[in-house]
Amino acid sequence: MATADTNPKPAMRLDLKVMGPILALVVLVVIGALMNGNFLSAGNITNVLSRSAFIGIIAVGMTFVITAGGLDLSVGSMAAFIAGLMILVMNGLLPVMGVGWPLVFVGMLTAIVAGTAAGFINGFLITNMRIEAFIVTLGTMGIYRSLVTWLADGGTLSLDFGMRAIIRPIYFDGILGISWPIIVFALVAILGEVVMRRGAFGRHAAAVGSNDQVARYSSVNVNRVRMMTYVGLGVLVGVATIMYVPRLGSASSSTGVLWELEAIAAVIIGGTMLKGGFGRVWGTVIGVLILSLIGNILNLTDGVSPYLNGAVQGVIIILAVILQRDKKAEG
Amino acid sequence: MTEPLALSLTKICRSFGPVQVLHDVDITLAAGEVHALIGENGAGKSTTMKIMSGYLAPTSGVVALNDAPVSFVNSQDAEAQGVVLIHQEFNLAEQLSVEQNIFLGHEKKRGFLLDKAAMQAEARALLARLNCQVDPSARVSDIANADKQMVEIAKALSRNARVLIMDEPTAVLTEREAEVLFDQVDRLKAEGVAILFTSHKLDEVKRISDQITILRDGHVVSQGPTSDYNEDQMAEAMVGRDVSSLYPERTVPVGSEAALEVKGLSVAGFAHDISFTLKKGEILGISGLIGSGRTETMEGLVGLRSTTGEVRLNGKVVHLKSPQQAQAAGVCYLTEDRKSRGLLLTKGMRENLTLQCLPDFTNVLIDQKSEDAALTKAIEDFDIRAPSRDVAVGNLSGGNQQKLLIAKVMLADPDIVIIDEPTRGIDIGTKQQIYEFIHALSGQGKSIIVISSEMQEVIGLADRVLVMRMGRIAGEVSGDDLTEDKIVRLAMGLDAHKEEAA
Numbered sequence: 001m002a003t004a005d006t007n008p009k010p011a012m013r014l015d016l017k018v019m020g021p022i023l024a025l026v027v028l029v030v031i032g033a034l035m036n037g038n039f040l041s042a043g044n045i046t047n048v049l050s051r052s053a054f055i056g057i058i059a060v061g062m063t064f065v066i067t068a069g070g071l072d073l074s075v076g077s078m079a080a081f082i083a084g085l086m087i088l089v090m091n092g093l094l095p096v097m098g099v100g101w102p103l104v105f106v107g108m109l110t111a112i113v114a115g116t117a118a119g120f121i122n123g124f125l126i127t128n129m130r131i132e133a134f135i136v137t138l139g140t141m142g143i144y145r146s147l148v149t150w151l152a153d154g155g156t157l158s159l160d161f162g163m164r165a166i167i168r169p170i171y172f173d174g175i176l177g178i179s180w181p182i183i184v185f186a187l188v189a190i191l192g193e194v195v196m197r198r199g200a201f202g203r204h205a206a207a208v209g210s211n212d213q214v215a216r217y218s219s220v221n222v223n224r225v226r227m228m229t230y231v232g233l234g235v236l237v238g239v240a241t242i243m244y245v246p247r248l249g250s251a252s253s254s255t256g257v258l259w260e261l262e263a264i265a266a267v268i269i270g271g272t273m274l275k276g277g278f279g280r281v282w283g284t285v286i287g288v289l290i291l292s293l294i295g296n297i298l299n300l301t302d303g304v305s306p307y308l309n310g311a312v313q314g315v316i317i318i319l320a321v322i323l324q325r326d327k328k329a330e331g
Numbered sequence: 332m333t334e335p336l337a338l339s340l341t342k343i344c345r346s347f348g349p350v351q352v353l354h355d356v357d358i359t360l361a362a363g364e365v366h367a368l369i370g371e372n373g374a375g376k377s378t379t380m381k382i383m384s385g386y387l388a389p390t391s392g393v394v395a396l397n398d399a400p401v402s403f404v405n406s407q408d409a410e411a412q413g414v415v416l417i418h419q420e421f422n423l424a425e426q427l428s429v430e431q432n433i434f435l436g437h438e439k440k441r442g443f444l445l446d447k448a449a450m451q452a453e454a455r456a457l458l459a460r461l462n463c464q465v466d467p468s469a470r471v472s473d474i475a476n477a478d479k480q481m482v483e484i485a486k487a488l489s490r491n492a493r494v495l496i497m498d499e500p501t502a503v504l505t506e507r508e509a510e511v512l513f514d515q516v517d518r519l520k521a522e523g524v525a526i527l528f529t530s531h532k533l534d535e536v537k538r539i540s541d542q543i544t545i546l547r548d549g550h551v552v553s554q555g556p557t558s559d560y561n562e563d564q565m566a567e568a569m570v571g572r573d574v575s576s577l578y579p580e581r582t583v584p585v586g587s588e589a590a591l592e593v594k595g596l597s598v599a600g601f602a603h604d605i606s607f608t609l610k611k612g613e614i615l616g617i618s619g620l621i622g623s624g625r626t627e628t629m630e631g632l633v634g635l636r637s638t639t640g641e642v643r644l645n646g647k648v649v650h651l652k653s654p655q656q657a658q659a660a661g662v663c664y665l666t667e668d669r670k671s672r673g674l675l676l677t678k679g680m681r682e683n684l685t686l687q688c689l690p691d692f693t694n695v696l697i698d699q700k701s702e703d704a705a706l707t708k709a710i711e712d713f714d715i716r717a718p719s720r721d722v723a724v725g726n727l728s729g730g731n732q733q734k735l736l737i738a739k740v741m742l743a744d745p746d747i748v749i750i751d752e753p754t755r756g757i758d759i760g761t762k763q764q765i766y767e768f769i770h771a772l773s774g775q776g777k778s779i780i781v782i783s784s785e786m787q788e789v790i791g792l793a794d795r796v797l798v799m800r801m802g803r804i805a806g807e808v809s810g811d812d813l814t815e816d817k818i819v820r821l822a823m824g825l826d827a828h829k830e831e832a833a
Contacts (some may be wrong), residue, residue, distance in 0.1 A: 198696040200689045206678075207686055213672045217635070217664070218687040218739070219654040277677060 020323045021270055021286040024316070028293045036300040044296070046179060050171070052292035053181035054079070057240040059263040059284045060192040061233030065133075066267050067196070067279030068229045069209035072122060073137040075237050076259035077144035082114045082241040083251035084148040087157045099162040107167075107245070111238040118144070119234020123227035141260070149253035156252040164249040171246040181243040188236065192281040202279075205229055209276025265313065266291055269320040290316060335362030335523040336396055336413050336493035338383060343392035345378055352378050353549045355392070360494060360525040365516060367536040367557070368529045370546035370569055371730075371758035376529045379546070380496050383527070384416035385409030396494075415492040417483045419499045419756075423471045430454040430467035433486045457485040461515050476621070477508030484515065495519065497528040501535060502756050505621045505784060513539050531758060532785075533562040545569055570760045577759070578791035579767050583774040585794055586611030589646070590778040591662070591747055593632065596640035601627035602802045605640070609747065609778045614769065616793025617782045619822050624802040625782045626667060629749045633657035633664040644747075658687070663740045667751035667782070669729075673736045676725030680717060680735060681706050683724050688743045709738035714764060730761030737768060748772065749780040754788065766792060786815045798822050 032039040058075050065072050090107040097103045118140070125136040151157060159167070174180050196202035204225045207215040216222050245251070268274055269290055270283025294313055298306045338360045345353040353375045360366050360383075370376050381387040382394065385403030393400050396412060403409040406416065423432050433454050439446040454467040463481040465474050471482065480500060487495055501509040516526060516539055530536055536543065536557070543560055545553040545568045553560075553568040560568075591609040596602065602624040609615050617625050631638035634653040642649055644660055651657040654664070666672040674683050685692050685702050692702050709715065713734040717727055724732060733754070740748065753769065754762045769792060773779055783789045789796050795809040798821035806821040808814075819825075 194696070198699075200693040200697060203682065203686070203689055203697060207675055207682070210675045210677060211671065214675050215686070217654065217666050217672045219658045219663075219743070220686065220689075221653070221655055277675075 017271060017324050020320065021283050021290065024269075024320070025286050025290055025293070028290060028297065032293060032297045032300070035297060035303075039297070039300060042177070044300075046177075046182070048289075048292050048296045049182045049185070050179050052288050053185040054240045054244050055259055055262045055266065055291070056185045056285060056288040057188050057236050057243070058233070058259060059266040059288050060188050060281055061229075061236035062263045063192065063196065063267050063270070063272055063279045063281050063284045064202070064205050064229040065233050066264070066272055066274060067202075067209050067276055068205040068226055069212065069276030070126065070133040070226060070229060071137065071264070072133065072230065072233055073260045074118070074122060074140040074144060075233065075263060076256040076261075077141045077148065078115070078118050078234070078237050078256075079241050079244065079259060080148045080251055080253070080255035080257075081144035081151075082111050082118070082238055083245050083255055084151045084157045085114050086111045086241060086245055087159045087249075087251055088151060090163055091160050094160055094163065099160070099166060101166065103163065104167050104170075108242050111241045111245075112235060113238075115234040115236070115238025115241070116231055117234070118237070119231040120227070122234070123230030126230065127223040127226045145253065148251060148255065152252055154253070156250050159245065159249040164246075167246040167249070169246070171243060184239065184243060188239065189281060189285045192284075196279060196281045201225070201228065206277055206279060209273075210278070262291060265317050269317055271320075271324055287320075335525070337361050337398075337525055338414060338494045339395045339398070340379070340383065340389075341393045341395065343379070343382060343389045343394070345375075345382060345387065346390045351390075351549065353382075353389075356546070356549075356551055358527075358544050358551070358554075360527050361542075362493070362525045363520055363523045364525060364541045365520055365539055366525075366527045366542045366544065367540035368527055368544050368546065369531075369533070369536055369565060371760050374546040374569070374758075375549040376546055377498065378549075380416055380498055380527070380529070383409075383494075384414050384496050386416065410490050410492070413491060413493040414496070415487040415490060415494070416496045417480075417487060417498065417500065419502055421479050421483060423479060423482060425472040426470065428468050428470055429458075429465055429474065429482050429485075432471055432482055433457065433467075433489050435486070437490065453489065454485065457488055458482075460488070460518075461485055462511075462518070463515075475508070476503050477505075477511055480504065480508075480512055481515070484519075488519075492524065494525045495527075497526070499529050499531070499756065501530060501532060506786070507620065509535065531756065533565050533759075536565065537562055547571060566759050569758070577763050577766065579770040581770070581773075581794070583612060585613045586776065590644070592641075592643040592646075594641040594643075596628065596631060596638055596642065598624070598627050598631035598636050598638050601636075602631065602799075605804055607797055607804065607807075609780060611778055612773050612776050613795070614773050614779045614781060614793050616789035616796035617780060617799060618784075618786070618789045618796050618818050619799035619805070621784060623799040623822070625799050626751055628799070629664055629751065629780065629782060633662055633749065635664070658743050658745065661744075661746035662749070663687075663743055663745035663747070664749045665736060665740050665751060665753070667755060669732050669736050670725075674724045674732055674739075677723055679721050680710075680715070680724060680727075681720070683735060684709055684739050684742065687739050691742075705742065709735070709742070713738045713768065730757045733757055733761070733765065734768075737765070741772070745777070747778045747780070749782070751782045752784065753781060754783075754785070786818055789818070790815065800824055 038044055062072060086107045089110045090103055093103060093106060122137055122140055125131050126133045170180055174183060204220050207220060208222050208225050212222050266287035267284050269287035270280060272279040272283060291313055294316065295309045298304050298309050340356055340358045343353055343356040344351065356379060368376050368379060378387060382389050385406040385408055395401060424435065430450050434450050439449045451467055458465060461481050461484060463478060465478045471479060500512060504512060520526060540557045543555065543557050544551055545565065547569060588611050589608045590611045594606045596605040605628050619625050627636060630636045634651040634657050642651060649660050651660060670676065681702050684706050692698050715731050715734045717731060724735065753765055769779060781789065781792055790813055795807065796813060796818060797807050798805045798818055800822055808817045
C-alpha cells in the first residue's frame with residue numbers, strides 16, 4: 001500500500017518517481033560498504049543517523065511547508081537563535097533553580113515556545129500580510145542570524161559546565177543502544193508520514209499547495225492550513241534544537257548555517273514537489289539519509305576529497321529532480 | 332492576399348495506446364467556407380483539430396493541403412504552412428501588451444533591435460481589419476474576453492493563417508460578444524480563409540456555418556451543408572437518441588416558505604443593493620451579461636467576498652463571513668470555473684470528492700474506506716464516467732468534471748445550492764443529465780440558484796429568473812413573461828421605464 005496515494009501507475013513497472021530515492025540510498029550503502037569496512041559498523045551508523053537527526057526533524061516540517069506551496073529559508077538561523085536563547089535562559093535561571101533536570105525542562109520549554117512563536121511570525125507575515133514566503137523567510141533568516149550573533153556578542157554562547165554534564169545524555173544516550181536524536185527523529189518522521197498520508201491536515205496542505213483557489217472554494221481554511229505548516233515547522237526546529245544543544249553545549253553565529261538548504265534539498269530529493277501540491281515524508285527521510293551518507297562516505301574513503309561533499313550533494317539533488325520529473329515535455 | 336488554401340483529412344485514424352479515438356474521419360475545409368465540427372465531449376473533436384493543426388500526427392490516413400499530402404512536424408510547421416489552431420483557453424501572455432502578443436515568437440526586427448513602430452502599425456492594421464477597437468499597447472490582462480479572442484485571431488492572421496481552426500471560440504463570450512466574433516468570421520470567410528470551429532451551441536452552428544460534420548465516438552456520423560439540418564437533427568445525430576425534451580418537467584410544487592432572504596446585499600465594486608427571496612424547493616435563475624455582477628454577488632453571499640447587507644436563512648439573520656460558515660449554515664456555491672477553482676486537476680477523484688467535507692471522513696485519520704464508498708456512490712448517482720477510479724481529474728472530460736464537482740458539493744448536503752454556469756462547455760447529452768440532477772435536488776426540497784449565460788438554460792430550468800445589469804437587479808421575470816426577449820431587454824437596459832410602469 002506504500003504507493004496508494006501517489007499517482008497511479010501500471011502495477012508491474014518500475015516507477016522511478018517512487019523507487020528512485022530508495023534505489024539511490026541502496027546504491028550509496030553498497031558503495032559505502034565496499035569502500036570501507038567500518039561503514040556498516042554500529043558506531044558509524046549511529047553517528048550518521050544522530051547527526052542527520054537535526055536536519056531530519058526540520059526537514060519533516062519543511063515537507064509540509066513545501067507541500068502547501070510555501071518555503072522557509074529561516075530555519076537554520078532560527079535554530080541558532082533558539083539554541084542561543086535556550087542557553088541564555090538556562091544560564092540565567094541557574095542561580096535561582098540550581099543545576100538539575102527542572103532547569104533542563106525550562107530550557108526545553110523555552111525552545112518549543114520560541115520555535116512556535118518564530119513559526120507563527122513567519123506564518124502571520126505570509127498568510128495575513130500576504131507577503132511572499134521567500135521574502136518573509138529571507139528577512140527572518142537575516143534577523144535571527146543577526147540576533148544570535150548579537151546575543152553572543154560576536155563570539156560563542158556557552159552553557160554552564162554543570163548543566164552540560166546533565167544534558168549531555170540527551171544527545172549521547174538512548175534506549176537499547178539507539179540514541180535519543182534517532183528515536184525522536186523516527187517518531188517525528190512516523191507521525192509526519194501518518195499525518196501527511198492519512199490526516200485531514202496533510203490532505204488539506206496538498207490541496208492548498210496544488211491550487212489554493214480550489215481549496216478556498218471548497219471551504220478549506222487556507223490561511224489556517226498555511227499558518228499551521230509554518231507553526232509546525234517552528235515547533236520542530238525547537239525540537240531539533242533541544243537535541244542539538246546537548247551535543248556541543250554552545251551556540252554561535254555559525255550554528256545551523258545552511259541547514260535550511262539541506263532541509264529543502266532533502267525534501268526535494270525525497271520527491272516532494274517544490275511548487276507544492278504533493279509531498280511525502282518518507283521520501284524526505286530518505287533524502288536526509290542520502291545527504292548525510294554522502295558526507296560520511298567521502299570522509300571514510302581516501303579517493304575523493306571530503307571538500308567535494310557539496311559538489312556530490314549538488315549533483316545528487318539535480319539528478320533526483322531530473323529522474324522524478326514528469327515525462328510530458330511539450331512539443 | 333496569398334492564394335487560398337483548402338485542408339482535407341482522408342481516412343484519418345488515431346489511437347492512443349490501445350484506444351482508437353478516431354475512425355476513418357474524412358473532412359474537407361474549403362477556402363471561403365465555415366465548417367462546424369460538432370459532437371459530444373469525447374467524440375474526437377479535439378483530436379481531429381489537433382491533427383489538422385500539427386499538434387498530433389494521425390496513426391493512419393492523409394492530411395492534405397490543396398490536395399497535396401503533408402505531414403506537419405509540429406504545430407509551428409503547420410503554422411508556417413498557414414494552418415493555425417486557436418485554443419479554447421486563451422494562449423496569451425497576460426502581462427504583455429496586445430501588440431507584443433500578436434508578434435510573440437516572430438517579432439519584427441531591425442538589426443538586433445525590435446522594430447516597435449512597424450509592429451505597432453501592423454498590429455493596428457490587423458485589429459482594424461477585425462474591426463476591433465482595442466489599443467495595441469494595452470496590456471492583455473486588462474482587456475475583455477471578446478477582445479482577447481480578437482487578439483488571438485489577429486495573432487493567427489499575422490502569421491498569414493489561411494486555415495483557421497477555432498476550438499469553442501464562443502465558450503467564454505457573452506451572446507453580444509459572440510455576435511462581434513461572427514461578424515469577423517464572415518469577413519474572414521469573404522477574404523477566402525477556410526474556417527473550422529467547434530461549439531456546443533447549436534443555434535450558433537446553424538447561423539454561421541456552411542458545412543457541418545458531426546462526430547460520435549470517433550466516427551463521422553453525419554456530414555453535409557448546414558441548410559440540410561435543423562438543431563434537433565444535429566442534437567440527435569450527436570447523441571444518437573432523441574433529445575427534444577432537454578428540460579425536465581417540474582413534478583414537485585415549489586414550497587411556500589422562504590429558505591433564503593437577501594436584503595440590500597452589496598459587494599464593493601460589483602454589486603449594489605441586491606434583494607431577493609428564494610423559496611424552499613425553488614429553482615431561481617439569475618441571468619445577465621457577463622460582468623453584470625452575478626458571480627460576485629453569489630460569491631459574496633457565501634463569504635468568498637466581503638459584503639454589507641442582511642441575509643436570513645429560514646427567517647434567522649446569519650453572518651456568512653467565509654465559505655466554511657456558509658457550508659455549516661447549509662449554503663454551498665459551485666463555481667463556474669471548474670478548472671481553476673473547482674477541482675484539483677492533478678489529484679484523483681477520491682481526493683477531490685471529499686475535499687469539501689474532509690472532516691466528515693476523518694476520525695483522527697482519514698477513513699479511506701468510507702471515502703471509497705462515497706466515490707462509488709457518487710459515480711453511480713451522478714453517472715460519472717472515468718477510465719479508472721485513480722485517473723487524475725484533469726484527464727476527465729468537461730462533463731464528467733462537472734458531475735464530479737456537483738457530487739463534491741452535494742456531499743456537504745446543503746439546503747441551498749448556488750450553481751454558477753452548470754453546463755458551460757458541456758455536450759448536450761450530459762447537459763440533459765445535469766438538468767435532471769438539478770430537478771431531482773429541487774424535488775428533495777433543496778433550494779437552488781442557477782446562474783447562466785445561456786438564455787435557453789435559465790428559461791428551461793428556472794421557475795423564476797432575476798436579471799442583473801451593472802451590479803443591480805434589473806428585474807424579475809416568471810410565468811408567461813419568462814421569454815428570451817424579456818430577459819435580453821432587462822439585461823441590456825432597454826425600456827426599463829416601461830418595466831417599472833407595468
